[in-house]
Amino acid sequence: MTSPPSSNGLTVDSIRDCLEGVIPAAIATSDADGTPNVSFLSQVHYVDSGRVALTYQFFNKTRANILANPTATVQLVDPATAAQYRLTLRYLHTETSGPLFESMKAKLAGIASHVGMQGVYRLLGADLYEVQRIEVVPGATLPPPVHKRGLLPAVRRSCEGMLACADLSELLDRALADLRAGFGIEHALVLMLDECAGRLYTVAAMGYSVSGVGSEVALGDGVIGVAARERTPIRVTHMTTDYAYSRAVRASVADAGVELAPVTEIPFPGLPEPHSQLAVPILAGPKLVGVLFVESPQEMRFCYDDEDALATLAAQLGAMILAFRQQAAPPEEAAEDGSVPADGAAAVIRHYAADDSVFIDHDYLIKGVAGAIFWKLARDYVRQGRTDFSNRELRLAPDIRLPDLAENLEARLILLQRRLAERCPFLGIEKTGRGRFRLVVQRPLALEDMA
Amino acid sequence: MPQAVVLGEALGAFLTEGVSVLVSSSDAGNRPALGRALGCRLSADGRTVTVYVAAAPCADLLTAIGETGRIAVAVSKPSTHRSVQIKGQDARLVHCAANAGDVIARKIDAFTADVVNIGFTEALVRTLMDHDPADVVAVAFTPTGVFDQTPGPNAGTVITP
Numbered sequence: 001m002t003s004p005p006s007s008n009g010l011t012v013d014s015i016r017d018c019l020e021g022v023i024p025a026a027i028a029t030s031d032a033d034g035t036p037n038v039s040f041l042s043q044v045h046y047v048d049s050g051r052v053a054l055t056y057q058f059f060n061k062t063r064a065n066i067l068a069n070p071t072a073t074v075q076l077v078d079p080a081t082a083a084q085y086r087l088t089l090r091y092l093h094t095e096t097s098g099p100l101f102e103s104m105k106a107k108l109a110g111i112a113s114h115v116g117m118q119g120v121y122r123l124l125g126a127d128l129y130e131v132q133r134i135e136v137v138p139g140a141t142l143p144p145p146v147h148k149r150g151l152l153p154a155v156r157r158s159c160e161g162m163l164a165c166a167d168l169s170e171l172l173d174r175a176l177a178d179l180r181a182g183f184g185i186e187h188a189l190v191l192m193l194d195e196c197a198g199r200l201y202t203v204a205a206m207g208y209s210v211s212g213v214g215s216e217v218a219l220g221d222g223v224i225g226v227a228a229r230e231r232t233p234i235r236v237t238h239m240t241t242d243y244a245y246s247r248a249v250r251a252s253v254a255d256a257g258v259e260l261a262p263v264t265e266i267p268f269p270g271l272p273e274p275h276s277q278l279a280v281p282i283l284a285g286p287k288l289v290g291v292l293f294v295e296s297p298q299e300m301r302f303c304y305d306d307e308d309a310l311a312t313l314a315a316q317l318g319a320m321i322l323a324f325r326q327q328a329a330p331p332e333e334a335a336e337d338g339s340v341p342a343d344g345a346a347a348v349i350r351h352y353a354a355d356d357s358v359f360i361d362h363d364y365l366i367k368g369v370a371g372a373i374f375w376k377l378a379r380d381y382v383r384q385g386r387t388d389f390s391n392r393e394l395r396l397a398p399d400i401r402l403p404d405l406a407e408n409l410e411a412r413l414i415l416l417q418r419r420l421a422e423r424c425p426f427l428g429i430e431k432t433g434r435g436r437f438r439l440v441v442q443r444p445l446a447l448e449d450m451a
Numbered sequence: 452m453p454q455a456v457v458l459g460e461a462l463g464a465f466l467t468e469g470v471s472v473l474v475s476s477s478d479a480g481n482r483p484a485l486g487r488a489l490g491c492r493l494s495a496d497g498r499t500v501t502v503y504v505a506a507a508p509c510a511d512l513l514t515a516i517g518e519t520g521r522i523a524v525a526v527s528k529p530s531t532h533r534s535v536q537i538k539g540q541d542a543r544l545v546h547c548a549a550n551a552g553d554v555i556a557r558k559i560d561a562f563t564a565d566v567v568n569i570g571f572t573e574a575l576v577r578t579l580m581d582h583d584p585a586d587v588v589a590v591a592f593t594p595t596g597v598f599d600q601t602p603g604p605n606a607g608t609v610i611t612p
Contacts, residue, residue: 024471039525
């Protein structure tokens with residue numbers, strides 16, 4: 001999109017701080033006969049440097065007017081400096097679904113709840129406008145705030161740091177550590193997509209009392225699920241129950257249509273009352289692979305610039321994930337036997353074939369692909385005494401069934417490794433080289449297969 | 452030509468509370484113009500609404516009013532969202548009353564108190580309403596329609612003033 005022909009050089013990029021919905025904007029329209037109409041606006045949404053979108057919530061006079069006479073004038077206020085801008089807009093069209101609609105809907109939900117209008121503000125459509133002119137309204141202003149953190153240097157450092165990572169596990173940990181060090185973000189998750197199940201599972205977490213590794217979110221649920229489904233960042237600037245996850249977990253179990261015991265759910269680790277949330281899709285080439293999610297107890301914590309910064313990090317993450325996947329598998333080498341003799345009472349490993357859920361001494365460990373992987377490792381260990389394995393043999397194993405397994409194997413192994421580390425002190429997975437790992441067993445295992 | 456409507460005392464009182472006031476018009480080419488008012492008042496007989504605006508930031512608006520006389524004024528109380536819109540067709544520049552400065556100062560004080568109460572800083576609100584008293588002009592019009600504009604399903608309905 002080209003920049004609007006404002007003689008002062010201003011584009012929508014220059015005035016994004018005015019578009020957070022902090023101070024209501026104003027819109028003037030006029031009907032075919034010239035009768036003017038003026039109204040307050042709860043949200044003017046940034047689309048790109050030359051376009052904005054307004055919320056269509058009711059069929060009101062403003063809407064009737066723009067359909068008859070597509071020119072509108074909008075006045076915006078910068079919430080930090082009180083600078084005012086007047087925009088000449090031309091109505092283009094309305095979108096009632098898709099990425100723009102969903103990102104506006106989420107943001108409006110936050111604004112509505114903040115101003116006590118939950119249930120009143122509801123989005124019927126996203127009205128798209130071309131910005132034809134941006135004019136600075138003469139008037140007094142406050143000095144602009146000094147930003148303590150520079151987002152651009154933090155993005156650069158983080159991208160450079162990620163390039164140095166040797167594998168996916170290191171990459172995920174590095175990305176989260178950089179969010180804290182460079183961006184001051186205290187609560188973050190990385191979730192990966194399980195394409196077959198239409199769900200995302202947590203592989204890395206920072207800033208929660210329980211890590212939640214292995215917890216799942218269905219596509220379309222909450223800001224994370226919507227960001228994944230629409231492949232667009234979803235940002236909420238105030239506390240809202242519209243996108244809460246307590247609901248999402250129950251709904252997703254119901255949607256699955258299978259009888260799963262509640263015990264096989266790992267609780268979602270999110271903050272009980274997040275006042276700001278941002279979920280950014282991670283794409284590897286054209287494919288969605290996961291979601292980077294951050295949240296904060298502080299309202300208005302993440303703005304447009306934070307969204308840009310995290311989208312850039314997510315792009316780097318996606319490129320690195322793709323690069324790891326495309327690395328040629330290393331030749332098989334016999335690893336030296338580093339196994340430790342297991343002693344003590346046998347631990348009971350129970351496996352349910354229906355959903356590949358695994359329980360160790362009656363405690364739930366994991367299910368799905370990660371469960372199937374663990375069951376194969378445990379069986380090979382008990383029957384053949386094997387402890388050393390390669391990613392390649394897991395990809396070829398007939399009893400680990402999933403078409404997208406080749407792509408997701410690394411993330412599944414990380415999930416399994418982290419769940420074991422959290423839940424099971426006598427079992428572990430250690431990397432022994434690229435594409436190779438060892439099952440570390442410190443107690444004898446007794447297997448029970450529940451068909 | 453729509454009939455003039457007489458506004459009641461309650462509505463007149465609302466116009467001078469801690470409200471935000473927006474003014475719009477459309478020019479001879481039917482292009483909408485928009486500005487923020489500093490204050491608003493209703494005449495004792497309820498037949499004339501006067502809005503005060505700073506001329507420099509509202510140049511296009513004043514030009515449009517001069518060309519067509521059309522006007523729409525939205526009045527909203529931020530803390531309660533109660534909003535009304537008043538329309539007229541005979542808007543014109545009038546002489547600023549001697550006490551215009553007092554009306555504006557009282558309105559800005561009340562507006563500041565209302566929005567500080569919902570979390571904005573006084574410095575921000577005072578900066579937003581800052582103006583040169585010598586630049587203030589008065590626009591008067593006869594109301595011909597009053598509409599409920601409080602967000603919700605009733606927005607847009609005609610109010611019997």
